[in-house]
Amino acid sequence: MSTNKAILVLEDGTVFRGRSYGAIGETFGEAVFSTGMSGYQETLTDPSYVGQVVIATAPHIGNTGWNDEDDESQRIWVSGYVVRDPARRASSWRSTISLDEQLVAQGIVGISDIDTRALTIHLRDAGAMRVGISSLGEDAADLLDKVRRSPRMEGADHVATVTTNEPYVVQAVGPKRFTVAAIDLGIKSNTPRQMVERGIEVIVVPASITAEELLEMNTDGVFLSNGPGDPATADHAVGLTRAVLGARRPMFGICFGNQIFGRALGFDTYKLKYGHRGINQPVRDRTTGRIDITAHNHGFAVDAPLDKSVETEFGTVNVSHVCLNDDVVEGLELRRDGQLRAFSVQYHPEAAAGPHDAEHLFDRFVALMQATK
Known part of the structure; x- marks a missing residue:
């Protein structure tokens, strides 16, 4: 020592x-x-x-x-x-x-x-x-x-520091059912692992990819990863998200991806007093009433109303999940014509250290792609 x-x-x-x-x-x-x-x-x-x-x-x-x-x-x-x-x-x-x-x-x-x-x-x-x-x-x-004299987190843009320089592919385990483009905003290793175990081929792409390049891949779905920094600086990722939603591709986002999804739908984000970090945060699914103990790592959150739906150019948005400690928005869902089209959560269903309560959300992504294929 x-x-x-x-x-x-x-x-x-x-x-x-x-x-x-x-x-x-x-x-x-x-x-x-x-x-x-x-x-x-x-x-x-x-x-x-x-x-x-x-x-x-x-x-x-x-x-x-x-x-x-x-x-x-x-x-x-x-x-x-x-x-x-x-x-x-x-x-x-x-x-x-x-x-x-x-x-x-x-x-x-x-x-x-x-x-x-x-x-x-x-x-x-x-x-x-x-x-x-x-x-x-x-x-x-x-x-x-x-x-x-050191930099503050507000206004910090760290995505370019962590994203992959070149696309790479993680092959599906067993027969390939779907192909997903995962936008790397700071992706963790266990995220593709969760998807490939469900028969999804994952193409991890740099955050700098253009909307045209992303849509030309013609994947079955698009995934927005976790990542660092202030979501208010991530204008390019927001633009990519809006392009995907406009093309009506199934989309799933987590953590930083949830904040990008929220901003693409027209909501603001704000900095929490001290954030949520750890592997013991209780979250309630407002649709089913299910409570999961979840892993968190976020200092920013989406400013969306808990008491009403919001109509956007892409469809109707509702807050789907809330933190039981402080009512912070922990998930969003986008519906069009009554059907789920895209969703996101603020926490980490892929958390390798656990808990594993929320891994079922990857099955929800599979079901979304199946319904829209």
Whole structure:
């Protein structure tokens, strides 16, 4: 375990002192907390966390080490990592390296041995804010000045950082039933996996694809992935979505994709006080009454009315899902002539670390494509 001292400073001047964890250096980003008791490897490799310093609310982190199977992308994307009690050794037969060693290998600066409960409570009260971590010195005033000069998440456009440069295909498992174009806004590995297991061939395309190129693919459906940043900056993705809806292609979006879907339908998005992150968020399907425990990672939400339908040029839109903690919009559905045409959810039905309550939404996508084929 590291004996190097480290310091964490929030933009409101709050200071925490502990030990370095991971790489030695300085890092900056938006401070957010994740309430998952497990799945830290999936969290750290989720492209949606670009620009964010993640605080783990679970006190003991790193006990299962790091393996070669559970990454959600090719690298760690978080700007920094904050834990209370790092594991002294990895205790899983699947582990190939310790979490600390992997953070060092990928240059991720972190801090340990601080009161993460107090830090989380502070962020819940004051809201998510910029933060800096340094293991290069202990001057809080100097680090605070750097924090206040670092970029904010509002207005941040990170899609180009995470999207694929070239299209690639993930083959269907078993007989191919459908072909789907997945717009990569920061897609995770388990998303195509969920679809190919249902007989869907997935063509993952760059976020920079033109509407003409996308429609010329003539796929059975289009998928909008998760991703990082402020959805208000994603005008190109909104334009792609409007083109798909205008062509009456079946569409399914998740997380950032839900926000893009909402903006394409004419709704605004807004920044939540401290967001939803973790794998224990209760969501109610307003159509069926079903409640799923779901995985979340979002700091923005769609501003759509809960009490009425909205008529758009593409059809009638309703809020289909809500978070039971705070009534935040967690899903939208678009109907035309009484039939479902496209839908989205704010959470992660593909969450590799679980829970798996919402995986049935991929079956709903299959049924939508079958009904419109």
